Amino acid sequence: MYALVDCNNFFVSCERTLDSSLENKPVVVLSNNDGCVVSRSREAKELGIPMAVPAFKYKELFKKHDVQCFSAKFELYNAKSQQVINIAKSFVVDSEVYSIDELFLDLTGFKYINLYDYCLVIKEKIWVEANIPVSIGIAPTKTLCKVANRIVKEFPKDFEGVYILDTPEKIEKALKWLNIEDVWGIGRRLAIKMKDSGVYKAWDLLQKPEIWIRKIMGIHGVRMINELKGIRQLELDSPSPKKSIAVTRSFMEMLTNKEDVRERVETFGMYCSERLRKQNTCCKMVTVFVQTNRFRKDLPEYRNSLTKILPNPTNSSILIGRVVNELFEAIYKEGFHYKRAGVIVNDFVPENARLINLFEEDTQNQHLPVMKAMDAMNKKFGKDKVRLGSMSGKNTFGRSKLSPEYEAFLKNNTLPEANFRFH
DNA sequence: TCTGGGGTCCTAGGACCC
DNA sequence: TCTGGGGTCCTAGGACCC
DSSP: EEEEEEEHHHHHHHHHHHGGGTTTTTTTEEEEEGBBBEEEOOHHHHHOTTTTTTTTGGHHHHTTTTOEEEEEHHHHHHHHHHHHHHHTTTSSOOOOOEETEEEEEEEEEOOOOOOOHHHHHHHHHHOOOOHOEEEEEEEHHHHHHHHHHHHHOOOOSSSSSSOOOOOOOOHHHHHSSSGGGTTOOOOOOHHHHHHHHOOOBBBHTTOOOOHHHHHHHHHHHHHHHHHHHOOOOOOOOOOOSSEEEEEEEEEEEEEEEEHHHHHHHHHHHHHHHHHHHHEEEEEEEEEEEEEEOOOOOTOOEEEEEEEEEEEEEOOHHHHHHHHHHHHHHHHHOTTTEEEEEEEEEEEEEGGGGOOOTTTTTOOHHHHHHHHHHHHHHHHHHHHTTOOOTTTTOOOOSOOOOOOHHHHHHHHHHOOOOOOOOOO
16 A cells, blocks of 8 residues: 655645644735745635636735735745655655655555554654644555545545545545546546546546547556556656756746846756756756746737757856857847746756767866855855856845745754655 | 746657668 | 658657646
8 A cells, every 4th residue: 555645735834834823714825926826725725716826816805804825935845845754754664755745655564554543643743743734645556545635635524634545445436526637647638528528527437448548648548547446557756866957937027128038047047057066967958938928918929949959968057058148049039028938958967977079169077166166155155145247146036925934934944955856 | 917837758740761 | 654661769749747
């Protein structure tokens, strides 16, 4: 059996660890620029605030019900995440950190232990030590763990935060209850296709012929139905190196000055390089993109991106900065209101195993000591304290809803490295 | 007026090769 | 006039996740 430990309304729960008076109140956490709702407390959900909606559309409702809004504080969330992960991991031999607020535990080999009681203890310890409420779903496959977890959250009164989905009878009942759009791996597009074909519940999917599933969903459709039947298709993954790194931002205000946008993308390029150096890899490809505000239909729209394959792999801020600049020059067009831009690097090789092109200049090794020194100083004195001349060191995104408690948190905490992966 | 950010994987189609 | 077949690799786009 596997268990899935999932933090309840994670970002909101993190806010509550700083300010316990937020308990039992409607609370939401907002994305960059205080743009979208990215986490909601139970009370906020009950007010009918959907996930990922633009905050401005709900201003009235927030005011009317005194909903507490917070800007996202990823330093805090990463630190709390690490705490939860460490506690949960201490109970098992094998685990997989799935996202910032979820991890799978391998319960194989716990044959003579009551899994339900064991998970209750895990849940309790996380609550006492990290102050984060979690739900735990136990099942023979990862996909069913997700289902079990949903059941816990949907019926909080019936279970004490833990549910085991093990017998065929329980599984059948659960799948007849679970809406198709709530199955792990069914997104918006697939949900529409499913409903067009009369598939409304997870159970309906199991009645469809494999040929049909293969056609509509491709290879993971087949895996998915097996997982739902309790036949294990997905193992726990061990942490794997990243395959791409992206730094992208929406700007608080639209930018019309070329140099302003250039400064932004160059900064994003430096952040990418920093993160490459942190994992001791170099990249072979760099992509830059810029785009206007897709919601402003009254303004001319433009979006473009360009990728360059580097002659030699690098993680030097200077070399990557040059490429970013070159790509930016090629795609930037005057006369538009830019709202978003980003830099993506991929195709990585280890720093110490670069294959060098004989016919191209390679200054990576000259840059590396300077770069590492810069990283060390920034680690000691704070982000962006030492930077390249092309960076302004200013943000063009806003976080207006920070709290005094947070300033205190930042002062008092040496933050652990983030240690989770995205899928 | 105001609409996030960072990932992975799969597939179809084109380019190219023999 | 008539114009093969099979394989690989790369890329862009679409789907999904949190």
